[in-house]
């Protein structure tokens with residue numbers, strides 16, 4: 001104990017008053033003091049060990065550094081409760097108080113300024129993003145809800161596509177008219193180029209097959225082509241009938257046929273010429289009435305470049321009233337009966353490609369405008 005007293009009293013920072021000791025220990029004495037205290041000795045006097053309070057005082061809520069007045073509450077309360085003497089360094093108190101409190105608003109203001117700056121940056125970026133979205137939007141505006149008319153058009157377009165796929169796959173049968181909501185879809189399909197593209201693709205694959213067939217020198221390798229909407233086109237007529245949305249009118253249709261103005265389907269005409277040139281015997285098989293339409297059909301085909309076929313076969317009286325399937329099956333059977341080998345059979349109707357003696361391969365051309373059983 002005496003050693004501690006000796007140590008403390010030897011320090012030039014010790015002040016004693018009413019048996020209270022205030023020990024302001026310099027840095028080079030701290031280790032020795034700590035060692036002495038932790039070794040088990042304690043003072044007989046009441047004592048206070050000071051430190052630089054401003055380095056660890058913070059408010060719980062805001063985490064702001066404590067003000068001088070807040071820090072002062074602690075030693076003041078201790079002094080009152082335990083009857084300690086307060087030793088004030090009068091000449092320094094005002095200076096500390098002033099400099100310490102002056103740090104708080106400065107530090108705090110800087111932080112607030114930083115936060116406000118960041119808020120301004122975020123607000124600016126948000127505004128710019130919104131502005132860019134408006135500028136880059138297709139119509140210079142933010143996406144808006146579709147109108148009822150737009151939604152209906154889109155719905156009809158989707159239905160038209162489903163309808164077309166279904167009828168081409170022969171999943172809808174029989175049918176007399178195209179559903180009216182398909183009109184715009186079919187108009188676009190038939191007149192804007194997709195129909196020709198589909199036709200061309202099928203013809204491409206037909207020729208891929210036909211060009212590799214080993215032909216016999218006996219001249220009996222045959223090919224069957226339908227006429228309407230295969231070799232020659234009735235799209236002009238069906239355009240006036242809303243692409244099949246209006247009911248079929250045989251009188252008007254016959255009047256159209258009798259004009260002999262059906263244009264060729266260019267891709268099929270090219271195929272026809274290639275088949276003839278290769279050595280196939282091409283038979284043109286149609287359900288048109290032989291008695292009334294033979295001459296104009298022959299002329300129409302000739303004018304459109306269908307020259308060199310083996311035979312044009314129209315529906316004669318004996319087949320009148322029969323289904324296309326039955327009639328055309330009978331004709332193909334006759335052709336095979338003559339000794340021909342039918343390698344390919346092309347038509348726009350499923351009834352062209354069903355029944356008997358179909359040939360080694362059949363090819364369906366697109367036609368979503370009408371159905372013949």
Ligand SMILES: [Mg+2]
Pocket residue numbers: 226227228229230347348349
């Ligand atoms: Mg046809």
